[in-house]
Amino acid sequence: MMIRTPVFHQTHLLNPPQSLDFNMKLKEQESLSLLRRCKNMKEFNQVHVQILKLGLFWDSICASNLLATCALSDWGSMDSACSIFQRIDEPGTFDFNTMIRGYVKDLNMEEALFLYEEILERAIEPDNFTYPALLKACTWLQALKEGMQIHGHVHKLGFEDDMYVKNSLITMYGKCGDIELSSAVFEQIEQKNVISWSTIIAAHASLGMWLECLMLFRDMNDEGCCRPEESTLVSVLSACTHLGFLDQGRSTHGYLLRNIRELNVIVQTSLIDMYVKCGYLEKGMFLFQSMPEKNIRSYSVMISALAMQGYRREALRLFAEMLEKGLEPDDVVYVGVLSACSHAGLVTEGLQYFDRMKLEHGIEPTAQHYSCLVDLLGRAGMLSEALELIKNMQFEPNDVVWRTLLSACRAHHDIETAEIAAKNLFRLNSCNPSDYLTLSNIYARDQRWEDVSKIRTEMARKGIAQMPGFSMVEVKRKIYKEFTFAAITILLNKTKHRHNEL
Numbered sequence: 001m002m003i004r005t006p007v008f009h010q011t012h013l014l015n016p017p018q019s020l021d022f023n024m025k026l027k028e029q030e031s032l033s034l035l036r037r038c039k040n041m042k043e044f045n046q047v048h049v050q051i052l053k054l055g056l057f058w059d060s061i062c063a064s065n066l067l068a069t070c071a072l073s074d075w076g077s078m079d080s081a082c083s084i085f086q087r088i089d090e091p092g093t094f095d096f097n098t099m100i101r102g103y104v105k106d107l108n109m110e111e112a113l114f115l116y117e118e119i120l121e122r123a124i125e126p127d128n129f130t131y132p133a134l135l136k137a138c139t140w141l142q143a144l145k146e147g148m149q150i151h152g153h154v155h156k157l158g159f160e161d162d163m164y165v166k167n168s169l170i171t172m173y174g175k176c177g178d179i180e181l182s183s184a185v186f187e188q189i190e191q192k193n194v195i196s197w198s199t200i201i202a203a204h205a206s207l208g209m210w211l212e213c214l215m216l217f218r219d220m221n222d223e224g225c226c227r228p229e230e231s232t233l234v235s236v237l238s239a240c241t242h243l244g245f246l247d248q249g250r251s252t253h254g255y256l257l258r259n260i261r262e263l264n265v266i267v268q269t270s271l272i273d274m275y276v277k278c279g280y281l282e283k284g285m286f287l288f289q290s291m292p293e294k295n296i297r298s299y300s301v302m303i304s305a306l307a308m309q310g311y312r313r314e315a316l317r318l319f320a321e322m323l324e325k326g327l328e329p330d331d332v333v334y335v336g337v338l339s340a341c342s343h344a345g346l347v348t349e350g351l352q353y354f355d356r357m358k359l360e361h362g363i364e365p366t367a368q369h370y371s372c373l374v375d376l377l378g379r380a381g382m383l384s385e386a387l388e389l390i391k392n393m394q395f396e397p398n399d400v401v402w403r404t405l406l407s408a409c410r411a412h413h414d415i416e417t418a419e420i421a422a423k424n425l426f427r428l429n430s431c432n433p434s435d436y437l438t439l440s441n442i443y444a445r446d447q448r449w450e451d452v453s454k455i456r457t458e459m460a461r462k463g464i465a466q467m468p469g470f471s472m473v474e475v476k477r478k479i480y481k482e483f484t485f486a487a488i489t490i491l492l493n494k495t496k497h498r499h500n501e502l
Helices: 016-038 041-053 060-072 078-087 093-105 108-123 131-141 144-157 164-176 178-188 194-206 209-221 230-243 246-259 265-277 279-291 296-308 312-324 331-344 347-359 367-379 383-391 399-411 414-425 433-445 448-464 485-501
Strands: 470-475 478-483
Touching: 016 041, 041 060, 041 078, 060 093, 078 093, 078 485, 093 131, 093 485, 108 131, 131 144, 144 164, 144 178, 144 331, 164 178, 164 194, 194 209, 194 230, 209 230, 230 246, 230 265, 246 265, 265 279, 265 296, 279 296, 296 312, 296 331, 312 331, 331 347, 331 367, 347 367, 367 383, 367 399, 383 399, 383 414, 399 414, 399 433, 414 433, 414 478, 433 448
Parallel strands: none
Antiparallel strands: 470 478
16 A cells, blocks of 8 residues: 655655755855955966856856956956956956956056947946046046047936936046136036036146146145045146245145155155155255155155265265165166266266166166166267267157257256257157247357357248246245346237237
C-alpha cells in the first residue's frame, strides 16, 4: 500500500523559485562585497571569474559594479573595462557615465567625447552625472566649440540648475578663454556655494586676471555665506604674487593659520612664492626650511627666487640638496638653475647643467631653456656662440629667444648680430615695441640717425606704440596706479594726436 507524504513534509517542494532566488541574492551580495575589497587587478580578476562562474554577470547590478570598479579604481584598467563594457547587452546611462569618467580619469579625453556621441546615436538619455566629466574633457582639450554644444544639450535636457554641471561649465568656459560666458553662468546661480566661488576665481586666475580674482574674493567675503577653501586661497595668493600685494598676501596667510590646522604642500609653496616675489626672501626661506615635506615645486620656487635676487651660489647648492634627497628635477627646476648660472656668469657650469639636463635626466630643452642659455652666453659677451646655438636648435626659435639675443647685443653693442636678431623678430611679426626701440637705441648709440628714423617710421606705419609705464602701489589696503613722468608724456602726446585727428 502506497502511503502519500503530506505536502508540507515535502521540503524540496517548498517555494523552490523563492529559495533559489534568495541563494542567488546571497551570492550576489557576497560577490559585490568581495569586489569592494579588491586592491589590485589580480584580486579583481579573481572576483570577475567568480561572478562569471555563478552566472551573475547578466545581472545588471553586478555587471555595472564590475565595470565601475575596473574603470574608476586607481589600480584599474580601461582596457579591461572596455572588454567588460562590450559584453553588456544593453548598457544603460550609468554604464556609459562610468566609461566616460574612466576615460577622463585616464586622460583619454577624445574617447570620452566619442562615447557621448554613441550615447546620442543609441538614443540613450544622459543624466546630470554625464556632463561634469564631459565638460572636463572639453576643458582639457580646449574644445570650446564642443563645450558650447554640450551646454546646449544641458539646457535642452533641463540640467542647468544642477550645481555640479554649472560649476563644470564655469571651469570649461574660463579655462577655454571665454571669461564672459564663464561669468554669465556664474551670475545665473542664485545660491552660490564655496565651489562656485572657488571655480570662478580659478577661472579668472587661469587667464591671469589677478585683480579680478581679488575683487571676486572680496565679494565672496562680503556675502559672508561661504568659508573659502584651500584651493580658493591658493588662487588669491597667486593673485597677490603677480600683483605684488604683500598686505593682502599676509592677510591671507593669517587666515590660513587661524582656520586650517595643517597646510598642505601646495598652499605652503604658494605662500613661499608670494613672499619671495614680493621681496621678502628671508620670510620665504624661513617657510621653506620649516616645511616638513618638500616637493619639486617647492624647490623650484626657492631656486628661482635665490637666482633672481642675486643668491646664485645658494640656488645651485639648493639644487644639489634636492638631488641628494632623491627628487627628480623637471624642466621648470632647470630653468631656475640655468638662470642662476646666467646671473652669476658661470658659463662652463651652465653649459654642463644644460647637457646634464638632456643626457642624465632625459629632459628635452624648451625655448625657455635655450633663452636662459642665450642669456648666459650673451652676458659673457659670447654673442657669436649664442647665435650659433640658436641656429642649431632642434625647433624653430621663438620671439623670446631672439629678443634675449637682441638685448645682449645692446649691452655689448654688436650691431651686426643685433640686425640678425631683429630681422628674425620682425619676420615673426613681432608687435612688441621694445624690439623696435632696442634696435633704434643701438643705432642711435652708433649715431646712425637715418636707420633710427626708418625704425621709428616703421613703428608708426604698423601702429606700434610704446605702452606707458606705471607702478601699482598698495597704501592702507587701497591700490593706486602711478604713472612715471615719461608715461605721462606719452599719454599727453597720444591725447594731442587724437585731438589733432578730430
